[in-house]
Amino acid sequence: xxxxxxxxxxxxxxxxxxxxxxxxxxxxxxxxxxxxxxxxxxxxxxxxxxxxxxxxxxxxxxxxxxxxxxxxxxxxxxxxxxxxxxxxxxxxxxxxxxxxxxxxxxxxxxxxxxxxxxxxxxxxxxxxxxxxxxxxxxxxxxxxxxxxxxxxxxxxxxxxxxxxxxxxxxxxxxxxxxxxxxxxxxxxxxxxxxxxxxxxxxxxxxxxxxxxxxxxxxxxxxxxxxxxxxxxxxxxxxxxxxxxxxxxxxxxxxxxxxxxxxxxx
Amino acid sequence: xxxxxxxxxxxxxxxxxxxxxxxxxxxxxxxxxxxxxxxxxxxxxxxxxxxxxxxxxxxxxxxxxxxxxxxxxxxxxxxxxxxxxxxxxxxxxxxxxxxxxxxxxxxxxxxxxxxxxxxxxxxxxxxxxxxxxxxxxxxxxxxxxxxxxxxxxxxxxxxxxxxxxxxxxxxxxxxxxxxxxxxxxxxxxxxxxxxxxxxxxxxxxxxxxxxxxxxxxxxxxxxxxxxxxxxxxxxxxxxxxxxxxxxxxxxxxxxxxxxxxxxxx
DNA sequence: AACTGTGAAGAACTTCACAGCA
DNA sequence: TGCTGTGAAGTTCTTCACAGTT
Numbered sequence: 368x369x370x371x372x373x374x375x376x377x378x379x380x381x382x383x384x385x386x387x388x389x390x391x392x393x394x395x396x397x398x399x400x401x402x403x404x405x406x407x408x409x410x411x412x413x414x415x416x417x418x419x420x421x422x423x424x425x426x427x428x429x430x431x432x433x434x435x436x437x438x439x440x441x442x443x444x445x446x447x448x449x450x451x452x453x454x455x456x457x458x459x460x461x462x463x464x465x466x467x468x469x470x471x472x473x474x475x476x477x478x479x480x481x482x483x484x485x486x487x488x489x490x491x492x493x494x495x496x497x498x499x500x501x502x503x504x505x506x507x508x509x510x511x512x513x514x515x516x517x518x519x520x521x522x523x524x525x526x527x528x529x530x531x532x533x534x535x536x537x538x539x540x541x542x543x544x545x546x547x548x549x550x551x552x553x554x555x556x557x558x559x560x561x562x563x564x565x566x567x568x569x570x571x572x573x574x575x576x577x578x579x580x581x582x583x584x585x586x587x588x589x590x591x592x593x594x595x596x597x598x599x600x601x602x603x604x605x606x607x608x609x610x611x612x613x614x615x616x617x618x619x620x621x622x623x624x625x626x627x628x629x630x631x632x
Numbered sequence: 633x634x635x636x637x638x639x640x641x642x643x644x645x646x647x648x649x650x651x652x653x654x655x656x657x658x659x660x661x662x663x664x665x666x667x668x669x670x671x672x673x674x675x676x677x678x679x680x681x682x683x684x685x686x687x688x689x690x691x692x693x694x695x696x697x698x699x700x701x702x703x704x705x706x707x708x709x710x711x712x713x714x715x716x717x718x719x720x721x722x723x724x725x726x727x728x729x730x731x732x733x734x735x736x737x738x739x740x741x742x743x744x745x746x747x748x749x750x751x752x753x754x755x756x757x758x759x760x761x762x763x764x765x766x767x768x769x770x771x772x773x774x775x776x777x778x779x780x781x782x783x784x785x786x787x788x789x790x791x792x793x794x795x796x797x798x799x800x801x802x803x804x805x806x807x808x809x810x811x812x813x814x815x816x817x818x819x820x821x822x823x824x825x826x827x828x829x830x831x832x833x834x835x836x837x838x839x840x841x842x843x844x845x846x847x848x849x850x851x852x853x854x855x856x857x858x859x860x861x862x863x864x865x866x867x868x869x870x871x872x873x874x875x876x877x878x879x880x881x882x883x884x885x886x887x888x889x890x891x892x893x894x895x896x897x
Numbered sequence: 898a899a900c901t902g903t904g905a906a907g908a909a910c911t912t913c914a915c916a917g918c919a
Numbered sequence: 920t921g922c923t924g925t926g927a928a929g930t931t932c933t934t935c936a937c938a939g940t941t
Contacts, residue, residue: 386910392841396820410922419822422922423912430924438918438923455841456848463840470742474735480820480837485844524847525840548850549843551836555661555745557684565846567839571816572745574832575728575790576657576720578814579750581830582789583721585813651932675900687900688934695902703901703940 383454387428393418394425395451395484401444410441457485462521464547466538467530468493468508471553475529476504489521494534511538518545525549532556539566648719652693658683659690660716660749666709675706717750727754727786729812731803732795733763733773736818740794741769754786759799776803783810790814797821804831 397417401409411429415422429435429442435450436442452458463481465472468491475481476491491503494511501508509517517523526547528535535554542550549565552558555573558566662682666674676694680687694700694707700715701707717723728746730737733756740746741756756773758764764775774782782788791812793800800819807815814830817823820838823831 384909388845389838389842391845392835392838393822395841397822412922417822419824421912423914424910426923427911427925434924436923439921440919441922454845456844457841459848461840461844461847470739474739475836477735478836481840484837484841486837486840525843549847551839551843557658557662557682559684563850565843567843569834569836569839570657571740571743571834572749572751573654573657574816574834575726575746575751576660576722576749577654578790578816578830578832579721579726580653580656580719582726582814583724585828649932677900686934688936689932691901692903692933699902701901704899705941706900 383431387431388455390418390420390424390428391451391455393420394428395448395455395457398444398448398451402448406444408437408441408443411436414442452485459485461486461525462489462523463487463525463527464490464492464514464517464521464523464542465527465529466492466511466514466542467528467534467554468498468503469529469531472527472529473503475527475553476506486525489523490517492517494530514538514541515545518542518547523547525551527551527553528558529553648696652696653720655683655685655689655693656716656720658685659693660713660720660722663709663713663716667713671709673706673708676701679707722750724750726751726790727788728752728790728792729755729757729779729782729786729788729807730792730794731757731776731779731807732793732799732819733758733768734794734796737792737794738768740792740818741771751790754788755782757782759795779803779806780810783807783812788812790816792816792818793823794818 394414397414398409400417401414409417411422411426415425418425426436429447432450432454435447463486465475465488468476472491472493476488481488488504488506491506491508492511492514493499493508496510498508499510518526524547526539526542526549528538528542528550530538532554535552535556536558539550539552539558539560543560543564548563550558550560550567552566552568553570555570558568560566659679662679663674665682666679674682676687676691680690683690691701694712697715697719700712728751730740730753733741737756737758741753746753753769753771755778756768756771757776757779758773759776761775763773766773783791789812791804791807791814793803793807793815795803797819800817800821801823804815804817804823804825808825808829813828815823815825815832817831817833818835820835823833825831
């Protein structure tokens with residue numbers, strides 16, 4: 368089986384596609400739930416359903432990790448939990464700092480799932496001197512002045528930014544300078560970081576806007592089912608008043624016929 | 633130009649790729665910032681930098697919306713803001729309910745960016761009777777019993793779930809039954825919804841796990857730079873002392889030679 | 898000269914469908 | 920028989936590179 372396979376995903380020589388990595392936590396969660404119910408094995412089909420993906424994708428994903436299943440049977444839950452945890456680096460402990468202890472930062476600090484899998488909140492940091500020493504989620508808030516020492520003393524390599532947008536880049540720079548190489552950014556800004564530093568972004572308003580986009584589309588399609596394809600007509604419908612006033616408009620059009628004339632809102 | 637083009641993105645007949653939709657909010661934010669500084673026009677290069685993407689991608693993205701730029705010049709900031717807003721459906725007002733007013737729900741309610749662009753918090757809903765009536769972010773918390781009436785009275789089509797994982801599916805079902813067709817889920821669960829309902833997920837611990845994965849890889853790859861990531865090395869350095877101890881291991885391997893033997897942590 | 902808009906090539910990801918093993 | 924593991928086909932997304940426009 369694995370023996371004699373010269374293959375290797377090719378892509379970037381070292382393995383596991385990003386899309387797969389992004390799903391591993393999902394599988395892990397589903398597996399953990401099974402494990403807690405003492406379920407010994409799962410099929411790709413069952414696990415896929417629990418994780419909200421389809422089974423072909425799941426099997427392909429697992430194939431990047433190795434051959435951890437048994438044909439005709441399925442996967443050993445405990446074993447898979449271990450393998451995925453290891454692959455994700457969760458068999459070690461990751462100290463994390465949260466910077467910006469406002470509403471959101473406090474919520475994050477209190478978030479249980481944080482500590483659950485390999486992550487440990489090493490410190491909460493805020494720029495407001497009045498916050499210093501105040502306990503949040505059982506930890507005393509530290510002042511920004513201590514940021515560098517906290518990071519090096521605790522060997523922190525992951526930082527969470529929950530500050531206002533205006534402060535984010537500056538905080539980011541300090542984190543990076545102090546040795547942080549992975550950042551989870553909740554502030555609505557694009558962070559600029561040097562090569563080798565990973566940034567992931569969580570942005571409420573972006574998510575809502577994406578939902579709004581689809582929501583808007585639905586509004587236009589609802590009436591008559593078949594109407595859907597009509598959208599394709601795009602430019603065509605522009606002139607017409609028929610179909611769908613707003614949704615269709617977007618189609619594809621130059622700055623002429625459409626004429627919002629009056630620009631912004 | 634547009635004239636005579638039979639083409640059409642092909643894919644799913646109606647347009648704008650999902651990946652593009654996901655970036656429109658990014659562009660919009662960058663454009664809004666420019667607009668506030670009264671910058672009249674931008675080139676694809678400048679805007680791309682501000683949004684954190686490359687210019688070819690940005691131009692391609694915009695090409696799905698229409699030809700809104702001017703060759704040799706760039707894009708009119710105000711005009712683009714308008715076009716993108718319209719495309720995203722932000723020229724209308726979207727009432728939103730937040731269910732689950734714990735730490736996170738409260739943080740979301742207080743989040744300014746919420747209201748900024750077309751979204752309006754119509755109500756905060758919580759299952760705890762003790763919370764009922766208590767003001768959060770200036771709104772009185774309503775009890776779950778009122779969920780259905782709140783949704784229909786306000787024409788809410790977007791719901792935010794910030795409840796514990798255990799309650800999420802149930803809340804989701806009620807939201808959907810009451811007419812909500814877009815859900816932003818902060819609970820760490822896979823939500824099952826009928827066709828036609830969109831769900832987007834925001835999951836702290838998944839993001840952290842993805843970061844951990846890359847962080848772990850870095851630990852193994854680093855030649856000899858700063859001690860920064862040293863902390864990460866931790867468990868990794870255990871076995872090998874050579875190149876990349878743990879990171880490499882994952883490569884691809886069957887359940888034989890590797891032998892963690894002792895399973896989970 | 899400067900910059901957009903876009904075919905075409907390429908890379909990444911997903912899905913199919915089935916060979917192969919327990 | 921049942922279910923995994925995976926080539927191959929299909930789809931989506933990204934990047935290139937240049938023709939077209941102001």
